[in-house]
Amino acid sequence: MYMRKKVKKSLNIGTGSIIGIYYPIGSTICRLLAQDSDKGKVMCSVASTTGGAYNINSMRNDDFDIGIAQSDWEYIVYHGGEVLKLKPMHDLRLLFSMHKAYLTLVARKGSNINTINGIKGRRINIGAQELEPEA
Template identity: 40%
Template sequence: MKKIVTATLVGMLSIPALGAEFISIGTGGVTGTYYPTGGAICRQVNKMKKETKIRCSVESTGGSVYNINTIKNGELDFGIAQSDTVYQAAQGIGKYDGKQVKKLKSVMAIYPELLALVTRKDANINSIMDVKNKRINLGNPGSGNEATAMTLFAANGIDKSDLKFAGALKAAEMPDALRDDKIDGYFYMIGHPNANITDATNSVDTKIVPLEGKSVDNLITKYPYFAKAKIAKGLYKGVDADVNTFGVKAVLVTSTDVSDKAVYTVVKAVLENFDEFKKLHPAYNNITKESLLDGLSAPLHEGAKKYFKEAGLL
């Protein structure tokens, strides 16, 4: 009798979970922009959970490459990644040479990520060519950060061996290394403003170096997922004029294995609460509903397509 009662109670307790769909979003390190972005998306999705029966959770991960690989393996439902990394995975080129991720689909392009070369002022680095014989952090191995820096180097005929020191520190370690004079500068592909760069510019006299000129123009022509942009003046201490650079988009991606309903719900949650969503992080200041469709480098998931069409954006 006890067993029957226990089984009945367990069954009753389980009823609310019946039919619920749980989705996870892979992001990046907790000091970056991906993690709070995943949190912002989940917050909007979970506001609708009674109606949709979809519950969303966020995970801190190693970033773009990690997220795409775990989506491919079915360990994550969604992930945030740089549009250049998404393009390479969808096409089976670059770091995904011969390893095309055919299941990879775009959900939306969230905000621009711009490459910043943050340097100590006393290092006298005024252009990309000045990094030669300097101690420069390129990013942790396999990161989109490192890949973009190396692409820029290749466009300018610079090799890793031209550096006095090529660093592989994680993002959270870079501001301290700059302050402690262990490196002369570091590359960071991120949404702006960002706490990491704010920390660096508040700790030591810095210069954010313009990344511009014919080599960058040629780079953008060769790789259409890149676009010219500016890091606006006043975002960081010492940045008194706009800084020319280039960047990609932070794209929310998923897999064909994820249900149309789940993807539709995510897009709907963001678009129907768009003004509130934009207030959740300064990197979203200039995004529009239309810009969510710019810079997609993998085909749109059918669930996303359905909502964008209903909203009159496709």
């Protein structure tokens, strides 16, 4: 999870799909912050999004204060990316790491896919499309 340097009295958190893990994590953070909101501390809202790249773009545009994203995107966006032509975003800060993102591949029996290299040139389904961060 990543956060911009400047924090306001209200926070907007970009998460992910409501059926994924990012949304409940963002919602829990808002609930914890809401426990102190009656003391004038922080009001919080959570938004379901398409994921990390959208959240980073929204933080770049000051639409979100906090965005949940994978650590590889944080590194690329913080330093800038030659391949994606991204400007560095040096005010990006890591709040905490949540979990490792493992990859599981499942192939139909008889597909002759036995290693990661076996998918080369094959038609595969990798789930919902996530857009890349904007420059």
